[in-house]
Amino acid sequence: MRLRSLKGRVAIVGIGESVYYRHGKSPDSEFKLALKAILAACDDAGVRPTDIDGFASFSDDRNDASRLAAALGIRQLRTATMQWGGGGGGCCAAVANGAAAIEAGMAECVVVFRSLAQGQFGRFGQTRNIHTISGEKAYLMPYGVLAPPQRFAMRVRRFMHDHGIEQEAMRAIALASYHHAQANPRAVMYGKPLDADGYDASRWIVEPFHLYDCCMENDGAAAIILMSAERARDLRNVPVYMLGAASGSGYRAGADPHNSPSYASANFGTLAPDLYRMAGVGPDDVGVVQCYENFTGGVLMALVEHGLVRADQANDFFRLENLIAPSGKLPLNTSGGNLAECYVHGMELVVEAVRQVRGTSTNQAPRNDVALVVGGPMVTPASDLLLGTEAVL
Amino acid sequence: MNEQSTDTFYLPVGLPIPESESDGLSEPFWSGLREGRLLVQRCVHCKTWQFGPEWLCHRCHEFDPAWEEVEPVGKIYSWERVWHPAHQALKEHGPYIAVLVELPDAGNIRLVGNLLGDPMQDVVIGAEVEGQFEHHHNANPPYSLLQWRYR
Numbered sequence: 001m002r003l004r005s006l007k008g009r010v011a012i013v014g015i016g017e018s019v020y021y022r023h024g025k026s027p028d029s030e031f032k033l034a035l036k037a038i039l040a041a042c043d044d045a046g047v048r049p050t051d052i053d054g055f056a057s058f059s060d061d062r063n064d065a066s067r068l069a070a071a072l073g074i075r076q077l078r079t080a081t082m083q084w085g086g087g088g089g090g091c092c093a094a095v096a097n098g099a100a101a102i103e104a105g106m107a108e109c110v111v112v113f114r115s116l117a118q119g120q121f122g123r124f125g126q127t128r129n130i131h132t133i134s135g136e137k138a139y140l141m142p143y144g145v146l147a148p149p150q151r152f153a154m155r156v157r158r159f160m161h162d163h164g165i166e167q168e169a170m171r172a173i174a175l176a177s178y179h180h181a182q183a184n185p186r187a188v189m190y191g192k193p194l195d196a197d198g199y200d201a202s203r204w205i206v207e208p209f210h211l212y213d214c215c216m217e218n219d220g221a222a223a224i225i226l227m228s229a230e231r232a233r234d235l236r237n238v239p240v241y242m243l244g245a246a247s248g249s250g251y252r253a254g255a256d257p258h259n260s261p262s263y264a265s266a267n268f269g270t271l272a273p274d275l276y277r278m279a280g281v282g283p284d285d286v287g288v289v290q291c292y293e294n295f296t297g298g299v300l301m302a303l304v305e306h307g308l309v310r311a312d313q314a315n316d317f318f319r320l321e322n323l324i325a326p327s328g329k330l331p332l333n334t335s336g337g338n339l340a341e342c343y344v345h346g347m348e349l350v351v352e353a354v355r356q357v358r359g360t361s362t363n364q365a366p367r368n369d370v371a372l373v374v375g376g377p378m379v380t381p382a383s384d385l386l387l388g389t390e391a392v393l
Numbered sequence: 394m395n396e397q398s399t400d401t402f403y404l405p406v407g408l409p410i411p412e413s414e415s416d417g418l419s420e421p422f423w424s425g426l427r428e429g430r431l432l433v434q435r436c437v438h439c440k441t442w443q444f445g446p447e448w449l450c451h452r453c454h455e456f457d458p459a460w461e462e463v464e465p466v467g468k469i470y471s472w473e474r475v476w477h478p479a480h481q482a483l484k485e486h487g488p489y490i491a492v493l494v495e496l497p498d499a500g501n502i503r504l505v506g507n508l509l510g511d512p513m514q515d516v517v518i519g520a521e522v523e524g525q526f527e528h529h530h531n532a533n534p535p536y537s538l539l540q541w542r543y544r
Contacts (some may be wrong), residue, residue: 027397085404125479126480127409128480128481130409132410132411132412133410134411134412138411140502142404142408143505143506143507144404144408144480144490144491145475146408146479146480147479148422149477150491154493157471157518158471159491203476203477206475207473207474207476245509250526253450255444255445255451256445257504258446258505259445259502261470263503379492
């Protein structure tokens with residue numbers, strides 16, 4: 001019986017991004033940003049936009065697949081999938097969903113995208129115009145637990161308590177993103193370096209998160225194009241292969257409010273084994289990581305749960321010199337990510353992972369044959385993705 | 394019952410007011426708080442505690458778990474000190490503490506509340522706390538919260 005897997009069956013053939021802006025600064029509407037990213041990805045891949053026959057996205061993206069298909073003049077829409085869940089939890093799952101449609105013979109050329117224009121539609125970090133609230137948020141908002149930093153800080157605090165994690169470990173994650181952004185002209189924080197003193201002096205948003213532990217909010221869009229491995233080999237770019245993908249969460253991770261049994265966790269305990277099994281690689285094979293920084297503490301827990309570092313060694317491991325390309329043991333968030341490149345809900349991390357495998361990052365890692373992407377620590381469903389070169393198939 | 398109540402508020406008024414879902418799922422919890430009682434779901438069939446409320450016991454799949462009164466005492470499981478105001482009502486308010494309290498007498502279910510007292514006080518994970526009901530009788534609609542303080 002044929003092993004059911006996406007490994008080597010589907011490849012990323014094109015990547016595209018809009019210009020990345022500070023929140024509210026995009027001159028373009030959110031839909032126009034999406035179109036620009038998609039057309040850039042088509043141009044990169046050397047495929048006609050009218051060859052697209054599917055869309056995949058996540059986090060309730062507002063830019064409807066049917067409207068995109070009509071706008072682009074696509075002749076036949078064959079797949080349109082939306083991954084449940086908010087934030088960046090679905091940024092890798094959307095890629096997997098698109099790839100699964102191709103492998104199942106339901107589509108040939110799928111765009112995975114995310115577009116956010118916070119000036120047009122408002123920010124996540126402020127709560128307003130809510131008089132009464134019910135459901136999960138009713139147990140939180142009246143106590144001033146309103147915005148995402150406040151909703152996730154207690155998970156990280158408990159993990160720090162359980163494992164003796166120090167603030168400096170989270171600081172190193174923030175500094176690595178800012179370090180990488182200084183070599184990336186696309187990054188919103190390009191030309192705005194951050195050092196340890198700047199981090200330490202920054203205000204608390206909610207303890208244990210300083211300002212720089214929290215993602216930016218931005219306007220921007222990013223897209224990738226998926227095709228079957230067979231068709232990818234005929235295109236202009238070296239194919240970047242799917243090695244593995246996983247999504248979901250463990251037992252009662254969705255037991256709100258704050259009643260998940262694995263509370264002090266990024267929710268990858270069940271995903272990482274599936275991911276490595278499909279890819280046929282282990283943590284030691286991973287040469288470069290893009291990990292969704294909603295908050296630095298989530299990155300720390302996610303890397304532990306992916307077996308890249310032990311919790312009891314985290315304080316020693318999470319130092320700037322270990323996290324930067326090209327010299328670090330494990331280059332992390334080499335474009336600047338959500339903290340310093342652009343908050344496109346992790347889609348920009350998938351794009352950067354493709355660049356790493358191609359060898360074209362502005363902060364290129366020397367070991368680039370296996371690249372890990374981690375989406376949305378602490379949310380459910382979460383998702384992750386391993387990409388790689390033909391050599392590891 | 395170790396019941397304490399107050400009509401003074403830990404946080405400024407104007408934050409979202411909690412209420413049951415339109416299907417009534419959590420109505421016993423919120424009406425319990427207004428009466429100064431903490432009610433938590435517990436399956437009559439298999440005795441499993443459950444929070445937040447759901448229509449089904451997650452262990453034995455018996456529908457409509459019963460609501461059982463629980464003494465509001467527990468231990469701090471985690472905490473945060475909030476500085477950035479994420480709501481207009483909190484502008485100029487300064488830091489405040491939210492705690493996640495685990496209830497050992499109710500299957501270790503957890504509740505979020507505020508830790509009463511000095512917002513700059515030390516917070517100790519594992520410390521024992523007791524509940525204090527905070528009644529907003531004059532709100533529209535009226536509601537009550539469950540706050541915590543060291544025992």
